[in-house]
Amino acid sequence: MVIRYGLGGAVALAAGGVGLSLQRTRPRAPSRPLRALDERTFSILAAVADRVTPPREGFPAASELQVAEKIDELLTGVHPAVLEEITQVLHLLENGLAGLVLDGRPKPFTALSPQAQDEALQSWKRSRLGLRRTAYKALRGLCAAAYYASPEIYPAVGYPGPPDFGNVAGGPR
Amino acid sequence: MKGRIVDAAALRSDEEVRCDVCIVGSGAGGAVLAAGLVERGLDVVMLEEGGHHTKSEFDLQEAHAYPMLYQERGMRATADLAITILQGRSVGGSTTINWTTCFRTPDSIFDHWRSVHGVEGIDASSLAPHFDAVEERLSIHEWPLELANANNRVLLDGCRALGWDAAPLRRNVRGCANSGYCGMGCPVDGKQSMHVTYVPDALDRGLSLWVHARAERIEVSGAKVVAVHASPLDPKTDRPTGRRLVVRPKVLVSSAGAINGPALLLRSGLNDNGRVGKRTFLHPVVAMAAFFDRPVNAFYGAPQSVGSHHFADRGEGKIGFFLETPPVHPMLAATAFGGFGQAQHDFLARLPRLGVLIALSVDGLLPGDEGGTVSLRRDGRVRVDYPVSDALAESFRASCMAMARIQLAAGSREVCSLHPDPVVVRSEADLPLLEAAPYGPLRHSIFTAHQMGGCAMGADPERSVVDSSLRHHRIPNLFVVDGSVFPTSLGVNPSETIYALAHWARDRVAAAV
Numbered sequence: 001m002v003i004r005y006g007l008g009g010a011v012a013l014a015a016g017g018v019g020l021s022l023q024r025t026r027p028r029a030p031s032r033p034l035r036a037l038d039e040r041t042f043s044i045l046a047a048v049a050d051r052v053t054p055p056r057e058g059f060p061a062a063s064e065l066q067v068a069e070k071i072d073e074l075l076t077g078v079h080p081a082v083l084e085e086i087t088q089v090l091h092l093l094e095n096g097l098a099g100l101v102l103d104g105r106p107k108p109f110t111a112l113s114p115q116a117q118d119e120a121l122q123s124w125k126r127s128r129l130g131l132r133r134t135a136y137k138a139l140r141g142l143c144a145a146a147y148y149a150s151p152e153i154y155p156a157v158g159y160p161g162p163p164d165f166g167n168v169a170g171g172p173r
Numbered sequence: 174m175k176g177r178i179v180d181a182a183a184l185r186s187d188e189e190v191r192c193d194v195c196i197v198g199s200g201a202g203g204a205v206l207a208a209g210l211v212e213r214g215l216d217v218v219m220l221e222e223g224g225h226h227t228k229s230e231f232d233l234q235e236a237h238a239y240p241m242l243y244q245e246r247g248m249r250a251t252a253d254l255a256i257t258i259l260q261g262r263s264v265g266g267s268t269t270i271n272w273t274t275c276f277r278t279p280d281s282i283f284d285h286w287r288s289v290h291g292v293e294g295i296d297a298s299s300l301a302p303h304f305d306a307v308e309e310r311l312s313i314h315e316w317p318l319e320l321a322n323a324n325n326r327v328l329l330d331g332c333r334a335l336g337w338d339a340a341p342l343r344r345n346v347r348g349c350a351n352s353g354y355c356g357m358g359c360p361v362d363g364k365q366s367m368h369v370t371y372v373p374d375a376l377d378r379g380l381s382l383w384v385h386a387r388a389e390r391i392e393v394s395g396a397k398v399v400a401v402h403a404s405p406l407d408p409k410t411d412r413p414t415g416r417r418l419v420v421r422p423k424v425l426v427s428s429a430g431a432i433n434g435p436a437l438l439l440r441s442g443l444n445d446n447g448r449v450g451k452r453t454f455l456h457p458v459v460a461m462a463a464f465f466d467r468p469v470n471a472f473y474g475a476p477q478s479v480g481s482h483h484f485a486d487r488g489e490g491k492i493g494f495f496l497e498t499p500p501v502h503p504m505l506a507a508t509a510f511g512g513f514g515q516a517q518h519d520f521l522a523r524l525p526r527l528g529v530l531i532a533l534s535v536d537g538l539l540p541g542d543e544g545g546t547v548s549l550r551r552d553g554r555v556r557v558d559y560p561v562s563d564a565l566a567e568s569f570r571a572s573c574m575a576m577a578r579i580q581l582a583a584g585s586r587e588v589c590s591l592h593p594d595p596v597v598v599r600s601e602a603d604l605p606l607l608e609a610a611p612y613g614p615l616r617h618s619i620f621t622a623h624q625m626g627g628c629a630m631g632a633d634p635e636r637s638v639v640d641s642s643l644r645h646h647r648i649p650n651l652f653v654v655d656g657s658v659f660p661t662s663l664g665v666n667p668s669e670t671i672y673a674l675a676h677w678a679r680d681r682v683a684a685a686v
Binding site for chain 2: 053058059070079118133134136138140144147153154157158
């Protein structure tokens with residue numbers, strides 16, 4: 001629930017490297033037709049979601065919970081400029097050239113090992129650049145919110161779920 | 174029911190409406206005002222950009238509630254994303270999703286408004302009958318301590334162990350099920366939100382309530398409002414349908430809240446003195462998490478039953494804070510946690526033993542504390558900026574230290590800050606770690622649930638937007654009736670002050686028709 005505006009500076013950084021990425025984004029097939037994001041952006045987002053909420057006992061993979069698809073759905077209801085900003089932040093993360101210049105990382109995010117992806121996210125989380133911390137917060141917030149709002153994870157966190165007041169046809173989903 | 178609810182999204186052609194009073198917004202200010210105006214026989218049109226959502230849609234799932242009931246689908250934030258802005262957006266405004274805590278305005282705040290901002294005639298005694306009236310209608314009363322959940326007991330017991338003040342809170346509930354889901358829309362209509370109280374009262378007497386209708390621009394001719402231009406919104410995309418809705422009232426009232434209200438005036442070019450959107454206050458919130466050996470189950474039970482104002486006044490040169498508790502559901506907890514990966518799973522996996530306290534900083538009272546700013550982006554979207562001053566960062570630090578001590582005193586052996594790399598405090602001996610941690614934007618989670626200011630009332634037309642009767646300094650048929658008129662924050666949850674102020678404003682607005 002966290003993302004929003006104000007990523008303009010990050011966007012400028014991303015624009016510098018567009019088209020100069022050293023490798024192509026590793027594609028991820030959405031489980032249904034996309035409604036807001038394009039396929040490349042979706043693939044990057046899905047890769048981020050995998051690392052924000054990695055699978056472990058009781059915690060299904062983000063892809064299994066369709067975290068990136070849920071974010072795609074949420075983004076159908078935001079201002080087009082917000083969608084554009086999120087897209088550009090994801091492209092910035094993916095951008096191999098920017099990675100090379102700023103972090104010595106020449107590969108696109110989607111081509112990195114899971115461990116290297118975690119290191120990339122950590123470096124944004126702890127960056128001295130406020131813009132990178134903003135971008136980290138945006139992407140982490142979106143992925144974490146979509147994942148932990150999924151009833152499938154309630155057992156793993158010990159949450160019995162909301163009580164049923166019979167309000168909604170079929171009870172709580 | 175003499176009135177009606179009209180879905181602007183369904184308009185097939187442009188529409189023009191005339192009325193005595195048009196109110197923009199259906200929250201704590203607009204609803205109380207509307208009920209009083211229709212009672213006085215006036216013809217009132219209300220515009221609400223959100224939908225009319227009722228308990229039949231409240232399935233208490235975070236995935237549904239936040240996009241449906243909050244501004245920007247739950248994603249409103251300051252421009253740097255440092256502060257998450259929780260603000261309602263449906264019929265009832267934030268009253269549909271607030272956590273029910275009610276306070277009368279502190280006397281010290283009224284005194285400050287009079288002495289520093291020249292506010293006249295608004296004080297504890299002039300508002301007393303209005304507080305009485307809204308307390309009666311909204312069933313505002315003290316919540317019994319024996320019903321407090323374990324998370325609230327942490328605050329109470331921890332404060333008592335330390336010799337600090339803490340007290341039960343008053344809530345606007347009638348037939349509360351104590352479920353803990355106030356923030357997702359009350360499932361039993363126990364919370365006396367506007368959409369189950371003053372809005373139906375107003376509809377009974379003839380209110381026309383337009384939903385999915387966003388007020389875009391106020392049209393002024395000379396020194397008089399002649400129309401407000403609204404865009405019907407498609408609820409699926411939240412984008413304008415392309416139809417136009419024009420309301421031509423004798424008097425226009427902005428009750429659109431402290432962010433959208435100033436934005437409406439700015440879009441309308443009504444900012445002669447440059448004060449619109451200035452001095453925006455947020456009661457910026459920091460939180461501390463604590464794990465207990467016993468179950469806390471802070472996802473259940475009234476989220477706020479206990480509060481502490483022990484640190485509300487910390488003396489000269491310091492920003493005070495007050496302490497309350499949030500509901501702890503999985504998504505909200507995950508949002509507050511700053512890390513990712515296995516650390517985040519480790520945190521969430523212990524949800525039933527997790528208690529959380531929040532500290533709300535009382536902004537706007539220190540000399541020179543100008544708070545934040547509401548402005549417009551080039552594409553017309555609203556923008557909120559909120560710099561964190563050294564004094565506020567100091568308040569955050571002191572807040573986190575106080576909360577950790579309370580949680581330790583209540584028996585926690587693992588208190589965690591909400592820094593992206595959390596500071597863990599296992600005993601008082603670890604407190605220096607927390608003291609040494611960084612405080613400020615994007616250094617830890619910050620929230621706001623109380624948006625105030627931006628259209629300040631005051632005596633000086635150069636330094637404020639409306640006068641002490643809530644009337645625009647230059648435009649006599651324009652009023653602002655919501656939390657945006659506060660010249661400072663309140664130091665208490667603001668809903669009841671807004672209810673009472675709107676109740677008090679009824680005669681003033683009616684007299685202007």
